[in-house]
Amino acid sequence: MQYDRIRDLRALDATVNSYFDGKLFQNKVWTGTVEGLPVYFIEPHHPSKFFWRGQYYGEQDDFKRFSFFSCAALELLLQAGKKPDIIHCHDWQTAFVAPLYWDLYAPRGLNSARICFTCHNFEYQGTAPASELASCGLDAYQLNRPDRMQDNSAHDRVNPLKGAIVFSNIVTTVSPTYAQEVRTAEGGRGIHSTLNFYSKKFLGILNGIDTESWNPSTDMFLKVQYSANDLQGKEENKDSMRRLLGLSSADDRTPLVGCITRLVPQKGVHLIRHAIYRTLEMGGQFVLLGSSPVPHIQREFEGIANQFQNHEHIRLILKYDESLSRYIYAASDMFITPSIFEPCGLTQMIAMRYGSVPIVRKTGGLNDSVFDVDDDTIPNRYRNGFTFTTADEQGLNSAMERAFSLYKTDESWQQLVRKVMNIDFGWESSASQYEELYVQSVARARAAGSRT
CATH class of the missing domain: 3.40.50.2000 (Glycogen Phosphorylase B;)
Incomplete structure (x- = not known):
């Protein structure tokens, strides 16, 4: 207790x-x-x-x-x-x-x-x-x-x-x-x-989610607190975490993709693995925090972690660490949740609270909380991320490529970040x-x- x-x-x-x-x-x-x-x-x-x-x-x-x-x-x-x-x-x-x-x-x-x-x-x-x-x-x-x-x-x-x-x-x-x-x-x-x-x-x-606990303007685990009205602190957290994990910080406009999850089949493990390599191909950085209770999955990701042990753009931390998880939410530009099924999912809500734009598969609670920025059938005020439907590499690639493309248009991306930070995912509703x-x-x- x-x-x-x-x-x-x-x-x-x-x-x-x-x-x-x-x-x-x-x-x-x-x-x-x-x-x-x-x-x-x-x-x-x-x-x-x-x-x-x-x-x-x-x-x-x-x-x-x-x-x-x-x-x-x-x-x-x-x-x-x-x-x-x-x-x-x-x-x-x-x-x-x-x-x-x-x-x-x-x-x-x-x-x-x-x-x-x-x-x-x-x-x-x-x-x-x-x-x-x-x-x-x-x-x-x-x-x-x-x-x-x-x-x-x-x-x-x-x-x-x-x-x-x-x-x-x-x-x-x-x-x-x-x-x-x-x-x-x-x-x-x-x-x-x-x-x-x-x-x-x-x-x-x-x-x-508990919006008092998950609040980048008061979160003492972060290097710098920040808010939707002052995003400079988010950049500082990104720079600080890159130094902490030994990632390259040569280019400030390199997008950082975060993933915090239990590595179990439900979470789309094969798509998480694919996202690591695809991020590298597209010129981004990837940080994964999580572990698996399934021995063969844990071994597989330990192998990937060793492969990228000293890489300047990829880092896998295969354990649970709450303080580091908060740091990753704050530092990442995008947050990936490619679940096969997801009853609700809280990580995508927390990510948005910290200004990390979600990339998710349309299932369960992900479908009820993330609406594609390119979906004209959804009112613009609700569009807050990038979604895909089929649980395959092609679907994930499409969502990631669109996210990376928007990231390059700085002002549009900043507007999206501010929008997702202002969405209320609190318990009141x-x-x-x-x-x-x-x-x-x-x-x-x-x-x-x-x-x-």
Whole structure:
């Protein structure tokens, strides 16, 4: 835990007991304030030490770990006498809350809430043998059915993500385009038929960024702070980063292309690799920050990094480094995100905040946040980057070549940079849409209650 981010952290006097595998286990509960909000932290006293593993995800017993957490969270609400209007769960790790709430906790008196479930990436569904449901007290016989939690492609397995879609009152994902894509056989990862059946309660709301944290005029990681009204500081950051990474600074008008990503197939790894070499051919510079959990991809990019180890125009840094990432956003002229699919994507929003013009593939949230400067069907005020449709080298080349061409017309490029920096990608719009959903759902529940 990042204790420095939590104010007034203290343990509650009472422990919360929760059932699991037919036994009662104690949970120590801590409370504190994070960014002005009260937050509860559950410390399970379970012999398996579910959350003392040194990593959040990727354990063999993740299904058990997160179903235990979901039980304990609901037990805390019940025992503390909380009466929430909305319980909002995210991703398969807390998807258990929806069936647990209706099957076990509403009958025990925790019955005031509507359940909202948000999936950030439908690739991750958490499926497991149906028998594992019994650990958290759910009835596998009742729930392992096609209209409930049974996985759509394996009848002896349950799918927590599907369970949340079935049992929640509101289901959302992180962009309108992604919400359409996952309702197709190609994009739905096996869950599309369920989403289509429940389409009336499913929609996409574009994510936002924390515009206070991501702000080039106050970002202390940068060499020089700057704003849309004063772009000189952006040039100074570019010069400074070139020196830091040992890149040539012979020509100030050489465009710098940035890329910050996890190197996984979803992110269009083959196109990122191509972009490195294409940038060099077109007389630009390229900086990549990121690493891969996939061994053969990590090895491949280590090979490219070694190839360009002392090159004056290319640098690959294969790790995660937040301070360097902010520096790259500030220093780069263009920012590339050639994803195969992208539920929302935040890097393109952050890049624009720092005056780096995005080059993206038209998919998911990228399609909802980046509009091509040459697209006459889009009002001019919304055009803010370069897009391509097909996930191949030809499509990427076209977008990159148009970006490099505009970069050479200095005044037009400066206007575009100022435009993208002034776009508001803050959370306010997303938050107001969620608030509206909450209010409507609660109102419907009360109206239904008054009729019975």
